[in-house]
Each structure stands twice: as structure tokens, then as C-alpha cells.
Amino acid sequence: MSAAIEIPYNSTERPDTGLYNAKLGVWLFLSSEVMLFGALFSTYVLLRTGSETWEHGAQFLNVPLATINTLVLIISSVTMVMSWASLKMGSLGKFRLYLGLTILCGAIFLVIKGFEYAHKFEVGLYPSTSTFMALYFTMTGLHGLHVIGGMIVNSYLWGPGSRMWQTDPQRFTNRIEVAGLYWHFVDLVWIFLFPTLYLLPGK
Amino acid sequence: MIEATYNGVHHEEHQGELSFVRKYVFSTDHKVIGIQYGLTALVLLFFGFCLMMLMRWQLAFPGQPLPIGFLSKWLGDARMPGGIMAPEFYNQLGAMHGTIMIFLGVVPLAVGAFGNYLVPLQVGAQDMAFPKLNMSSYWVYFIGGVIMLCSFFVPGGSAQSGWTSYPPLADVTPQSHSLFTGQSMWLTGMVFLITSSLLGSVNTITTIVQLRAKGLTWMRLPFFVWAQLVTGFLLLLAFPPLEAAGVMQLMDRLAGTSLFLPSGLVVGGKALNVSGGGSALLWQHLFWFLAHPEVYVLILPAMGIVAEVIANNTRKPLWGYKSLVYSVIFLGFMSFIVWAHHMFLTGMGTSINAFFQTTTMIISVPSIVILTALILSLWGGSIRFNVPMLFALAFLPMFGIGGLTGLPLGLASADIHLHDTYYVIGHFHYVVAPGTLFALFAGIYYWFPKVTGRQLNDALGKIHFWGSLICMNGIFLPMFIQGMAGVSRRLYDGGSSYLHAQNVLVLNKGMSYSAWALAVFQLVFILNFFWSIFAGRKVTSDNPWEATTLEWATPTPPPHGNFLKVSEVFRGPYEYSVPGAKRDFLPQNEPPEA
Numbered sequence: 001m002s003a004a005i006e007i008p009y010n011s012t013e014r015p016d017t018g019l020y021n022a023k024l025g026v027w028l029f030l031s032s033e034v035m036l037f038g039a040l041f042s043t044y045v046l047l048r049t050g051s052e053t054w055e056h057g058a059q060f061l062n063v064p065l066a067t068i069n070t071l072v073l074i075i076s077s078v079t080m081v082m083s084w085a086s087l088k089m090g091s092l093g094k095f096r097l098y099l100g101l102t103i104l105c106g107a108i109f110l111v112i113k114g115f116e117y118a119h120k121f122e123v124g125l126y127p128s129t130s131t132f133m134a135l136y137f138t139m140t141g142l143h144g145l146h147v148i149g150g151m152i153v154n155s156y157l158w159g160p161g162s163r164m165w166q167t168d169p170q171r172f173t174n175r176i177e178v179a180g181l182y183w184h185f186v187d188l189v190w191i192f193l194f195p196t197l198y199l200l201p202g203k
Numbered sequence: 204m205i206e207a208t209y210n211g212v213h214h215e216e217h218q219g220e221l222s223f224v225r226k227y228v229f230s231t232d233h234k235v236i237g238i239q240y241g242l243t244a245l246v247l248l249f250f251g252f253c254l255m256m257l258m259r260w261q262l263a264f265p266g267q268p269l270p271i272g273f274l275s276k277w278l279g280d281a282r283m284p285g286g287i288m289a290p291e292f293y294n295q296l297g298a299m300h301g302t303i304m305i306f307l308g309v310v311p312l313a314v315g316a317f318g319n320y321l322v323p324l325q326v327g328a329q330d331m332a333f334p335k336l337n338m339s340s341y342w343v344y345f346i347g348g349v350i351m352l353c354s355f356f357v358p359g360g361s362a363q364s365g366w367t368s369y370p371p372l373a374d375v376t377p378q379s380h381s382l383f384t385g386q387s388m389w390l391t392g393m394v395f396l397i398t399s400s401l402l403g404s405v406n407t408i409t410t411i412v413q414l415r416a417k418g419l420t421w422m423r424l425p426f427f428v429w430a431q432l433v434t435g436f437l438l439l440l441a442f443p444p445l446e447a448a449g450v451m452q453l454m455d456r457l458a459g460t461s462l463f464l465p466s467g468l469v470v471g472g473k474a475l476n477v478s479g480g481g482s483a484l485l486w487q488h489l490f491w492f493l494a495h496p497e498v499y500v501l502i503l504p505a506m507g508i509v510a511e512v513i514a515n516n517t518r519k520p521l522w523g524y525k526s527l528v529y530s531v532i533f534l535g536f537m538s539f540i541v542w543a544h545h546m547f548l549t550g551m552g553t554s555i556n557a558f559f560q561t562t563t564m565i566i567s568v569p570s571i572v573i574l575t576a577l578i579l580s581l582w583g584g585s586i587r588f589n590v591p592m593l594f595a596l597a598f599l600p601m602f603g604i605g606g607l608t609g610l611p612l613g614l615a616s617a618d619i620h621l622h623d624t625y626y627v628i629g630h631f632h633y634v635v636a637p638g639t640l641f642a643l644f645a646g647i648y649y650w651f652p653k654v655t656g657r658q659l660n661d662a663l664g665k666i667h668f669w670g671s672l673i674c675m676n677g678i679f680l681p682m683f684i685q686g687m688a689g690v691s692r693r694l695y696d697g698g699s700s701y702l703h704a705q706n707v708l709v710l711n712k713g714m715s716y717s718a719w720a721l722a723v724f725q726l727v728f729i730l731n732f733f734w735s736i737f738a739g740r741k742v743t744s745d746n747p748w749e750a751t752t753l754e755w756a757t758p759t760p761p762p763h764g765n766f767l768k769v770s771e772v773f774r775g776p777y778e779y780s781v782p783g784a785k786r787d788f789l790p791q792n793e794p795p796e797a
Contacts, residue, residue: 005329005764009413021332021413028405032439039447039489043462046488051480127458131480134460138451 011171026178030185033146037189040139044196047131048203055132056202060125062116066198069112073187076105080180087173092165095176099158102183106151113144136197143193146186153179229342231334232763236341237320238654244312247348248640249725251303254296256718261288262697263715282360290695294363295355295385297693301366302389305497306396307348309639313504314400314438315344317646318407318431320654324754324761325425327416327770327792332409340402347395354388362389365693367494370463370486374455375470387456390449397446404438407431416753416792418772422528423791425752425776426521429528430507433535434500441496441539448489455481484549491542499538501635502602503531505642506573509595512645513577515750516592517584518787520777523576530569530576537566547615548622556615563613570606574599590664594645597672598638605633608683623693626686629679637675644671644728652747656759657739663731670724677717681710749788752776756792 013020048054083098120126120133127137157179164172230236260269268286269275275286282292323331331337354361362385364373377384382391411432415424424432454460459477463486466479514521521527543551543559578599586592608630611617621627644667651659688707690698697711698704746755753772757765770792778789 007328007330007332007334007414014413017412019413021409024412025333025336025405025409028408028439029401032401032405032443035440036443036447039444039492040451042444043447043451043485043489046485047462047480047482050482127454127460128478130478131461134454134458134462134478134481137458138454138460138462142450 020174022174022178026181044135054202057198061198063198065112065116066194069109070194072105072109073190076102077184077187080183084176084180087176103151103154106147139193143189150183150186231338233319233323233331236337237316239341240311241316244308247303248308251300251308254300258296259715259718261293263712265696265699293695295361298362298365309501312643322407322431325428325752326414327753328414329764331406332413333406336402337406340399343395344399347392350388350392354385357383359384361385370483371468374463380457390453393449397442400438400442404435407435416770416772423775426510426527427507429531430503433531434503436535437496437500441493444489445493448486487546491545495542496538501639505639508642508646509598512591512595512649513580514777515748516587517581518779519584522579526572527576530572534569541566544613547618560615591645591649593668594641598641601637605638623691624686625682625690625692628692629682632679652742654760655736657735657741659735660731663727667724667728674717674721678714681714685710751778751788751790753791
């Protein structure tokens with residue numbers, strides 16, 4: 001906080017590790033996230049193998065909407081990379097455009113998810129209805145929270161956070177890379193959730 | 204920089220531009236955050252201890268009114284009807300004693316306080332890699348703690364299904380979909396605490412990997428830093444499954460799901476109106492996947508502290524530094540595949556039991572390597588018996604007893620008899636109380652001069668040490684006898700209604716008296732602590748113990764930014780009594796003579 005302290009390797013890489021601090025930090029954080037979602041997927045496996053019957057998600061979940069959502073998230077990952085690339089090429093304007101699109105895609109995903117949830121409640125499918133629905137709401141809910149978290153971070157970097165571009169462009173570019181790594185992870189979780197919950201046949 | 208003059212006051216002025224709140228409350232300085240963690244954890248440790256002292260009354264004198272009238276009155280008729288402890292209240296005390304001691308006391312003290320304060324100093328960094336993250340880690344911990352403490356005051360009281368919160372019991376106690384029940388608040392508090400340790404561990408690991416001073420190679424790191432590094436990975440990777448489990452139990456409690464509730468459950472004579480299909484065993488797997496590595500989160504920083512204190516006070520290098528390092532790494536890996544030895548009696552099947560029994564025996568090897576290396580380090584040293592060294596020396600046999608008594612529990616056939624008895628309680632308390640806590644006390648006495656510029660009083664310290672050592676053994680040794688006689692843990696009456704417990708019931712009184720006496724000796728420590736902050740003997744050097752590691756190369760207390768000049772390291776961490784050297788210690792940052 002006082003100007004005297006300058007933590008090294010915030011914007012440049014440490015030669016012997018080849019990493020700047022935030023990049024190591026975010027990979028550590030993501031490894032922790034893998035364990036979090038890993039526990040949820042393990043729960044799915046354990047409860048599914050332990051029960052005699054299991055629902056086929058496609059029979060009452062909306063596969064077309066979820067497919068659209070999958071595409072939306074994949075597109076958002078692409079725009080996220082392009083916003084980072086724009087900074088690498090020195091264009092703050094393009095960065096704003098692409099990161100804005102990423103945030104927009106996140107919002108579209110949540111709106112579609114919201115429609116899905118609302119429809120489930122309308123037809124009387126609640127978390128308490130069955131183990132499958134309990135897992136569906138827990139896993140997609142926790143994933144949705146991660147999407148919201150990513151959108152908050154991205155919005156900050158799009159708005160007030162982008163002032164750092166004037167003072168420390170290298171560090172700001174790093175921040176976008178790190179935010180991007182997180183965002184790709186959130187997409188990746190969905191890529192696993194979609195087939196697990198919507199497509200896998202029941203038994 | 205050893206020669207740097209003692210000028211703590213001078214450095215205070217450097218940060219004069221910061222407001223009080225920024226400097227002491229919402230500080231990003233790792234040292235202030237470490238002290239915040241330390242003081243909060245010490246207060247909560249004492250609070251958790253008080254809960255246990257209340258329980259010990261009920262165990263020693265079951266069904267008799269508490270002789271402290273005003274306390275019964277304050278606790279009220281719901282908890283202490285007529286001054287006699289209600290069974291529900293006993294269960295609350297038990298669950299919260301475990302939770303507070305582990306998650307709010309020992310871990311924040313060992314990792315939050317010692318890790319935060321010392322890791323940047325020992326690696327020669329100006330601060331943690333992410334100072335703001337560090338600050339939020341403390342405050343998230345603080346919120347989690349407040350939620351836990353508030354849960355005592357909601358209707359029905361705090362969580363009462365043990366610190367392990369096994370469902371179905373924890374899912375349906377009390378049966379309420381409100382967030383403001385003890386169990387739901389316990390789960391919410393845990394989510395906060397887990398988030399806090401996630402932030403902390405990301406920070407610690409990044410700091411160690413990225414901010415090591417020039418010349419500080421991996422094999423020149425003090426063992427304490429290695430221990431914190433492995434601990435960081437355990438917190439990072441073992442805690443999230445419990446977070447997932449906590450969220451799922453919250454779903455069960457708040458949204459009416461049955462992730463942990465099997466079909467056909469009957470509660471209070473009535474069939475439970477839930478969809479069923481869940482698995483109670485699932486919780487145990489997720490819980491112990493955290494809680495076994497958690498044991499190593501408790502013990503590794505303690506081993507790190509003991510290693511520092513022993514090397515310093517034997518005035519010779521640690522015996523087998525490399526085997527210590529490799530052992531601690533191996534221990535970290537292995538701790539992820541032993542968790543189900545807590546579940547031998549759940550009917551997992553003998554083949555799974557055999558697997559976890561084998562891994563458990565394997566993991567005892569590196570622990571014994573570490574303990575042996577520390578004991579061998581004493582060989583031939585000219586030992587200084589100061590207070591930190593006394594605590595560190597006592598750690599060795601106490602942890603030894605704790606560790607060795609764990610072996611029968613790790614063998615499935617022996618565990619059938621011992622499972623869930625007082626033997627288990629004795630075993631893990633030996634590891635954590637006279638083990639880890641003694642190491643933490645050693646650390647407090649050892650680094651107190653660096654933090655405050657003053658020494659803790661030696662005589663009071665020795666009273667504290669000997670009193671604690673005797674009382675700790677007075678509490679925990681009889682537990683082995685009770686446990687082998689078959690007395691179960693978590694009994695409201697301490698076993699007095701069981702025939703097989705009659706012969707060992709008398710031990711309950713001795714254990715309780717020891718516990719209360721232990722409190723008296725902790726008062727000595729508290730007195731010493733506060734008295735020494737203000738009036739303790741001032742240290743005349745920045746390196747009063749004549750130690751070698753980098754934290755002693757800072758001014759006392761270290762200013763914001765820690766070091767007066769950029770640190771460079773020239774040698775290993777424990778170069779004591781090097782033949783031909785002028786002094787019996789060579790600080791890591793002292794340039795070699797040409």
C-alpha cells in the first residue's frame with residue numbers, strides 16, 4: 001500500500017519459473033476448483049451407480065436450449081481469447097468490444113438458464129423431486145454462480161479496471177489472460193455438465 | 204544486516220501516512236494480518252477450551268448441577284435446566300469444541316498466523332504475492348468465525364451432530380428448512396472458512412515459488428517453509444470436496460433434497476417425507492477426504508516450527524535435511540489416499556479396508572522418518588534449554604505417542620474394538636494438543652522477540668511449560684485406558700450408565716481436574732503474553748537467538764516491506780557450528796568470506 005513496496009514478478013515473468021505471480025495463482029485456484037467440481041461429479045457417479053433406476057435427462061430437460069447455451073459459452077471463450085489478443089496487439093478499443101461480447105454471452109447463458117429453471121418449477125420439478133433433480137440444480141446452480149463471478153470480474157476489467165492499461169499495460173494484459181483462464185475453466189465445466197446431465201441415458 | 208541497529212520506533216514513523224484503520228484493521232501487510240490471525244485464533248482456542256471444561260464437569264459429575272451458579276443462570280434454562288447440563292447442550296459443546304479448535308483455532312494459528320508472518324520473511328520477500336487477497340482471506344475467516352459463534356444463539360442452539368456432521372443425523376437435526384439453525388449455520392460458516400483457506404493457500408504457494416530471494420534455492424529453504432508449502436497444497440486440494448459436501452448438505456437442509464438421505468428413513472417414529480435415494484456414506488467419503496489431509500495441515504507446520512527451534516537450540520544442522528524434505532512431500536501425496544481408514548466400520552468391504560489399511564501403514568513411514576530425524580538432530584548438540592526448546596523437545600515424545608497409538612486404529616481388525624472409543628480421542632488429542640499446540644507455543648516463545656522486540660518472561664514460561672505438560676498427560680493418557688475398556692466417545696454421562704465402564708469411571712474425575720488445572724497454567728501464559736508485550740525484557744539484538752534464517756536479518760519488529768536491503772542468500776538454512784567459522788552460526792544472508 002505504501003509506495004515503497006513493489007512485489008516482484010507482477011507483470012514480468014520470473015526467469016527460473018517462467019511464470020508471473022497471478023498466472024501461478026490462477027492455476028492453483030483452478031486446481032482447487034477442479035477438486036470442487038470433481039467432488040460433485042464423483043457424487044453423481046456414486047449416487048447413480050448406487051441406485052436401481054436413473055432418469056434420462058433429455059426426457060424432461062430442454063436439450064435444444066442447453067445446446068444453444070453450450071454454443072454461447074464456446075463463443076464467449078473465443079471472444080475472451082480475442083480480447084486478450086487485442087491487448088497484445090495494443091488495441092484497447094477492440095479489447096473492449098470482445099470483452100463486452102464475452103460478458104454479453106455470459107448474460108445470454110444466464111437468461112436461458114433462468115428460463116430453463118423457471119420452466120422446471122412450473123411443471124413441478126424441484127430439487128426435492130428426485131436425486132437427479134437435486135444434482136441437476138446443485139451442479140448447474142454452482143456453475144451458474146461461477147458464471148456470475150466471472151462476469152463480475154470481466155465487467156470490472158472492462159470498466160474501471162481498464163484504467164491500468166494506461167499505467168501498466170503489461171500487467172493489465174496479464175490480468176485479462178488470468179481472467180480468461182478462469183473463464184475457459186467455467187466453460188469447460190459446462191462442457192462436462194451438458195452431456196452428464198442432459199444426454200447420458202438413464203437406467 | 205545483523206548489525207542493523209535496533210530501531211523499531213523509527214520504522215513506525217515510516218507508515219505514519221496510513222490511517223489507523225488501514226494500518227491495523229484492513230491492513231495488507233502480511234505481518235499485521237499474521238498477528239490478526241494469531242490473536243483471533245488464540246482467543247478462539249481459549250473459547251473452545253472453555254467449552255471443553257464445561258463438558259468435563261458433566262463427564263466427571265454426571266447429572267450434578269454446575270457449582271458455578273452465575274454461569275448456569277447466564278446459560279439459561281434451555282441449556283442448563285436447574286444447573287444440570289441438558290443432553291442437547293452437551294452435544295452442542297462437543298460439536299463446537301471440535302469445530303472451533305480445528306477450523307477456528309489451530310489451523311488459523313499454524314497456517315494463518317505463523318505462515319503469514321514467517322513465510323515471506325524466511326524467503327526474503329517484502330510481502331505476500333497477493334497482499335489484498337491476504338487481507339480478504341483473514342476477513343472471510345473472521346466472518347466464518349462470527350457465523351459459527353452466532354449459531355449458539357439461534358433457536359435450538361448450535362450444531363450438535365459432532366464436528367464430523369454425519370448425515371442422516373446432521374441432515375435432520377433440527378428438522379427445519381431455515382438457514383438460521385445451528386447445523387445450517389455451521390455449514391455456511393464452513394463454506395466461508397474453506398474459502399478463506401483457499402485464498403490463503405494460493406497466496407502462500409505463490410509466495411514461496413515466486414518470491415524467493417536471490418540464491419534461495421529449493422534445498423536452501425528452511426524446513427518450516429517446506430512444511431508450509433505442502434500444507435498449502437493440502438488446503439488447496441483437500442478442502443474443496445468438503446465445500447461441495449457442505450453445499451450439498453445445505454441443499455438437503457434448505458431445499459429438501461436427499462443427497463445424503465437414503466430411502467425409507469424413519470425419524471422420530473415417522474417416515475421422512477423426502478425423495479430418498481441419497482447416500483449417507485457419500486458424506487463420510489467427502490468429509491474424510493478433507494479431514495484426513497487436515498490432520499497433516501495441523502501437524503506439518505508444527506513439525507516445521509519444531510525443526511527451526513531444534514536446529515537453533517542444538518547449535519547444529521538438522522540431521523537429514525533432505526530426507527525431511529522428501530518425507531514431507533511424500534506425506535503430502537499419501538495423505539490424499541488414506542481417508543477411508545476412518546470408515547472401516549461402515550461396511551465398505553474388506554478389500555477396500557485392506558487398501559486403506561496398507562496406505563495408512565505406508566504413510567506412517569515418512570512421519571517416523573521426520574520424527575527420527577528430529578530426535579537424531581539432538582545427538583551431540585550442546586542443547587540450550589530455553590522455553591521454546593522445552594516445548595519443542597516435549598513435542599517429540601508427545602507427537603510420538605499420538606502417532607504410534609494411531610497404528611492400531613489404522614489396522615482394520617484392531618479398529619473394530621477401538622473405533623469410536625475414548626482411545627481415538629486420546630490418540631488424536633496427543634497429536635494435536637501436546638503435539639501441535641506445544642509446537643505452536645514453542646513458535647510463540649521463539650518468534651515473540653522478533654514480533655514485539657521483547658522477550659517473554661522465562662520463569663513464567665517454564666511454569667507454563669511444566670504445568671501444561673503434566674496436565675495434558677493427565678487429561679489424555681487415561682483416555683487410552685478408558686477406550687481400551689470399551690467406553691464410547693460422545694457419551695453424555697461419560698459412560699456411567701454402562702456396566703463395562705464402571706471400573707474406569709473414576710478416571711473421569713482425574714481427567715477433569717487436569718483439564719481445569721491446565722486452564723490455570725494457560726492463565727499464566729496469558730498473563731506472561733500481555734505483560735511481556737508492554738514490560739518484557741527488551742532484546743538488544745535483531746537476532747537474539749543467534750539464528751541463521753532470513754527472518755532474523757530484519758529490523759525488530761520488521762517494518763513494512765521487511766528488509767532494509769534486497770536479500771541475497773549464500774548458503775543452506777542451518778549452518779550452525781561450522782568448523783573454522785568465527786561464530787557458531789552463519790546467517791543465510793552473510794556473504795562468504797573471500
